[in-house]
Amino acid sequence: MSNEHPLIQRAHWYSRQDVNLTPDGCKYDDNIGAWTVIASGDLWVETPGREGPQTKKQDIETGEDQKGE
Numbered sequence: 001m002s003n004e005h006p007l008i009q010r011a012h013w014y015s016r017q018d019v020n021l022t023p024d025g026c027k028y029d030d031n032i033g034a035w036t037v038i039a040s041g042d043l044w045v046e047t048p049g050r051e052g053p054q055t056k057k058q059d060i061e062t063g064e065d066q067k068g069e
Contacts, residue, residue, distance in 0.1 A: 023050070 022028075026035045026044050035044035044050060 023035055023044055025038055027038055028034075029036045032043075036042065037044055037047060
């Protein structure tokens with residue numbers, strides 16, 4: 001009999017995947033804490049026509065945590 005919690009026993013494990021999330025033509029500036037365009041030095045977020053985030057953080061929450069809203 002295992003001493004692990006039942007949720008740990010039944011949990012599905014995913015292998016970690018290394019994904020490059022660096023926007024094309026950009027570098028991260030540690031001094032200002034933002035992505036900048038290498039060619040111009042402008043902030044990437046202020047670049048017209050840029051692609052938005054491609055991660056789950058872009059999703060809009062619609063779950064129970066917003067029932068009161």
